[in-house]
Amino acid sequence: MTTLLPDECRSARRALLTRADGDLPAAEAAALARHLAACASCRARAESLDATIAALRGLPPALPFPDDALESVWDRTLRAAPAEGATVVRLADRAVDGAARSPRRATWRLALAAAALLAAVLGPWLAFRARDDGRFAGPPGPQPATVAAALTPEERRAAAELRLVLQLTDRALQRSQRAAVDGVLRRGVDPALRRIPLLREIVPDRPTPRGAAVEAAR
Amino acid sequence: MEAEAYRQAVLELKDRVFGYAAQLLRDREEARDVTQEALVRLWEHRAAVADPAAAKPWLLRTAHNLCIDRLRQRRARGTASLDDVAEPAADPGWSPDRPADARALRTEVERALGRIPPRDRALLLLREVHGHSYEELAALVDAPIGTLKSLLHRARARLRREVERLRMER
Known part of the structure; x- marks a missing residue:
């Protein structure tokens, strides 16, 4: 050797x-x-x-990432994504503006917006709810009192978005109705009232919306 | 990368990224911040990381770079030593079935890891603990494979030396 x-x-x-x-x-x-x-x-x-x-080589390659830290990641990514929630809000705002500008088109615009809003919110939400990832497994038909407690953060967020959509749609409908009544008063009732001498002075001048002005110019 | 693919990637890789960051930084709070930041950046760059299989190297590289930034900030502040932080990186209860002498050695190795330069520590962790190939490591540190192997040899020698020193100090 x-x-x-x-x-x-x-x-x-x-x-x-x-x-x-x-x-x-x-x-x-x-x-x-x-x-x-x-x-x-x-x-x-x-x-x-x-x-x-x-x-x-025997050291563990992974350590459990804290749950609250993961929740923060979801808040900054999937939950903050310009997907369902932001789209819903944009559509609702557009519907409100449209109803105020053009009373004639308010009905179909609102119907379209409402349908889009509900589809945007309910579709993904229902799909998410139905996904079988184990977290939603359980007996069907939970009692109402237990529903809120059983909701995941994603479901609570979807529910909050749905409530916002309904509030905005309600506002749009109210504005539309108000605009329609104003139009009837302006075009039919006010001219008739002004023909009566006693009432001529007290009939208010109603602001003319942009759409009505265009129609008047025709 | 779609939202569902992102969610799956995060659930699959979060613990591994956190483990690497904790072992490299020797500080779980900072490792938590770094891991969060890396996971959020994956979402922000999801268009560039279209293939879910690319998420793992992308995440580890991002976490690695964020850790290096943190270590440089520490050095600039001079508030903490880079190489001698007492907190053990690994969960003490992760493998209770090992013999006592093996546990003692593992503890010494964990402490010794905290006493070698961060780059040596990163290379050893990525190669020996996380099982990265030489090619992946070479891309990460932007060095030829021959240079990388030399760096790894030096890192192993330093770690062994620190383990021996710790034994002498006992």
Whole structure:
């Protein structure tokens, strides 16, 4: 057996590190084994290195990410996405503005908006609710008192969005009705009242909306 | 990447990203912030990470870079040592079935990890704990594979030396 010199100890220690990579050539591995058999110092180093690397490889690659931190991630991503919620609000606002500008078109515009709003909210919500991911598993038909407590944060958010949609739609309808009544008064009732001398002075001047002005100009 | 794919990727990878950040930063609060930031950035860049399979390397690279930024900020503030933080990174109860001597060695390795330079620590964690290939690591540290192997050799040698020092200090 060949006895390695201290220079060869240095070579052996480099070989130990290469061996840790798993790509030490067979001939060098054999030479290293021979050296370790003969050199107590290098053998101790090899044992220390192997044990250290083995312990390192036994460390857990994952640690449980805290639930509240994950909730914060959902708040900043999926829940904040310009998807259902924001679309719903934009559609509702557009419906309100449209009703105020053009009373004639308010009915079909509102109907269209309401349908879009309900589809935008209820579709994904129902699909989400029906997805079988285990969290929603349970007996069908929960009691009303238990529904609110059983809702997930996503469901509560969807419900809140639905409430907002209904409020905005109600506002749009009220504005539309008011605009329609104003139009009837302006075009039919007010001119008739102004023909009566006693009432001429007390009939109010009603502001003419943009749509009515265009029609009057025709 | 669609919303559902994003949700699945987060659920699958959050613990791994958090584990890496905690081991590298040696501070769970900072690791929590970094993990949150990386997960949010994945959402913001979901168009660029179209393939869900690319989410894992993308997330680890992002978390790694965020950790390095944090370590540089620490160094600039001079408020904490980079290499000698006492908090163990791993959950102490993660493997109760191991023999006592193996647990002691693992504890020493965890402490020794905190005493080597962050770049060495990152390389060892990514290679030995998270099982990344040399190619993935080379891309991460932007170095040729030969250089990367030299860096890993040095990191292993430093870790072994620190473990021995800790034993001497006992």
